[in-house]
Amino acid sequence: MKNVISSAQMRDADRHTIDTAPIASVDLMERASLAFVGAFMQLYPDRHVSVLVCCGTGNNGGDGLAIARLLQGHGYDAVTVWIARFTERETDDFATNLTRLHNTPVTVAEFLPADELPEIRQSVVIDALLGSGLNKPLTGDWLRLVEHINQASKQVVAVDIPTGLRANGIIPATEPTIFAHEVITFQRPKLSFFFPESAQTMDRFQVVDIGLDEAFIEGAPADFKLVEPEDIRLAYRKRKPFSHKGTYGHALIIAGDTSTMGAAILCCGASLFSGAGLTTACIPQEGLLALNTRHPEVMYCAMADLPDLWDRFDAIGIGPGLGRRVALFEKCLAYEPKPMVIDADALTALAHEQSLLDKLPARSILTPHMKEFDRLFGDHGTWWDRVRTAREQANARGLVIVLKNRYTFIAIPDGRVLINLTGNPAMATGGMGDVLTGMLVAFLAQGYTPEEAAMLACYLHGAAGDRLVADVGMAVVPATQVIEHLPAINGML
Numbered sequence: 001m002k003n004v005i006s007s008a009q010m011r012d013a014d015r016h017t018i019d020t021a022p023i024a025s026v027d028l029m030e031r032a033s034l035a036f037v038g039a040f041m042q043l044y045p046d047r048h049v050s051v052l053v054c055c056g057t058g059n060n061g062g063d064g065l066a067i068a069r070l071l072q073g074h075g076y077d078a079v080t081v082w083i084a085r086f087t088e089r090e091t092d093d094f095a096t097n098l099t100r101l102h103n104t105p106v107t108v109a110e111f112l113p114a115d116e117l118p119e120i121r122q123s124v125v126i127d128a129l130l131g132s133g134l135n136k137p138l139t140g141d142w143l144r145l146v147e148h149i150n151q152a153s154k155q156v157v158a159v160d161i162p163t164g165l166r167a168n169g170i171i172p173a174t175e176p177t178i179f180a181h182e183v184i185t186f187q188r189p190k191l192s193f194f195f196p197e198s199a200q201t202m203d204r205f206q207v208v209d210i211g212l213d214e215a216f217i218e219g220a221p222a223d224f225k226l227v228e229p230e231d232i233r234l235a236y237r238k239r240k241p242f243s244h245k246g247t248y249g250h251a252l253i254i255a256g257d258t259s260t261m262g263a264a265i266l267c268c269g270a271s272l273f274s275g276a277g278l279t280t281a282c283i284p285q286e287g288l289l290a291l292n293t294r295h296p297e298v299m300y301c302a303m304a305d306l307p308d309l310w311d312r313f314d315a316i317g318i319g320p321g322l323g324r325r326v327a328l329f330e331k332c333l334a335y336e337p338k339p340m341v342i343d344a345d346a347l348t349a350l351a352h353e354q355s356l357l358d359k360l361p362a363r364s365i366l367t368p369h370m371k372e373f374d375r376l377f378g379d380h381g382t383w384w385d386r387v388r389t390a391r392e393q394a395n396a397r398g399l400v401i402v403l404k405n406r407y408t409f410i411a412i413p414d415g416r417v418l419i420n421l422t423g424n425p426a427m428a429t430g431g432m433g434d435v436l437t438g439m440l441v442a443f444l445a446q447g448y449t450p451e452e453a454a455m456l457a458c459y460l461h462g463a464a465g466d467r468l469v470a471d472v473g474m475a476v477v478p479a480t481q482v483i484e485h486l487p488a489i490n491g492m493l
């Protein structure tokens, strides 16, 4: 897993690399700018595209000056630079790069406070005004310039971070920023990119390697970790010769009601396709025909038989479409504790009866989306606060909280948060959560720890959806398709 580090830690890594590589700071800036230009050229291969590079006078601006020079060197024949001289301070590397730029044919215009800003005629704006050095909200001339750029409605590509966005911490809903269609960021994504509020600031980001000392970055203390394909390969256990269905555990899914039987069937299907040796459904009897038709492999257990059969199960998933049968949840908490995934209606029951939180089996997995989370732990004005509560609750109660979103945050008992990067908006459809729950139960039943189960299930769930978008070209991905695509993904590992 890769560390997501704060802007202060990034500055330390910068300094450490300069001291130990060793490399001159202006050469590091050159490396960053080269990496940016490499990515930019993929996005805009046409050398005649007109580009306006807007620069501050710090190192983000220094990057902008180097980028303008490098683009011109690569044959981009319509590059213009604007420098926002809103402060007298400039960094040494900015000054060096300005001298270098003056030796090229690139047109440079400088703007002082209160200067009138000309119309932006270029097609693409590169935002190199402020980067990770941002230390207060944009006001005055900075705000005026950023609004001028936004109003021009051009394609905006931000260097490292969109001007005005903080790299970490609360993103206030009303704080002004540049809107960037693309962010080309250095070495690590910034933590704020994973918070839904960043959607008001940017569409997409990509990370480019600028050669900072990786061992130093990975050695830094980090509360947030990115789940990488390699982590999944390491955690995932391939099926062994001579193994049998008993080797892979018995999953019990307690779900479904008259009008929500589909949720139970999706959940069971996901368990089946995620490798549980056996899957049993505790659903209303009226759902049996549908279950047997769709997944004849799944067995059935009547509500009344649960106490007698409880010993057979290795992991329990409870909640999807449970509806009027939700009282079952409290009953299950009185039985012998088993690894458990609590979703949907069971989460709502927890919200209504908070004392049940204390009765959850240790290391249970909760899978709330935003509304379920707030019902459970109180309203949160920002995602930053919500994630903080998830960390506190996971730590205090020894739970794994899978807070679902575009980038799912997995809060684990040791206080850290794993960020899942797979998945896409085509998966924003009903039933997706039921599938995730079935996968989680299947991994628990196979003996994975709750942390491993959460990491594997979130990753593979999103990866199946990504494959369907990329390879099959689906614009919308239904949950049934994700289930059927799971074995191929498992085989890929």
Ligand SMILES: NC(=O)C1=CN([C@@H]2O[C@H](COP(=O)(O)OP(=O)(O)OC[C@H]3O[C@@H](n4cnc5c(N)ncnc54)[C@H](O)[C@@H]3O)[C@@H](O)[C@H]2O)[C@H](O)CC1
Pocket: 010, 011, 013, 014, 028, 029, 032, 056, 057, 058, 059, 060, 061, 062, 063, 091, 129, 130, 131, 132, 133, 134, 135, 136, 137, 138, 139, 142, 159, 160, 161, 186, 187, 212
């Ligand atoms: N290790 C790396 O990632 C590298 C990063 N590079 C680039 O450097 C910037 C960070 O540069 P820095 O000089 O520290 O700060 P900025 O250019 O972002 O800001 C300059 C300056 O502006 C002042 N300031 C902050 N907020 C405001 C505000 N709201 N209004 C007005 N003025 C403000 C403050 O004094 C700042 O110091 C990083 O993003 C990368 O682009 C290197 O080039 C390569 C290594």
Ligand SMILES: [K+]
Pocket: 060, 127, 128, 129, 130, 131, 158, 159, 160, 161, 162, 163
């Ligand atoms: K920027």
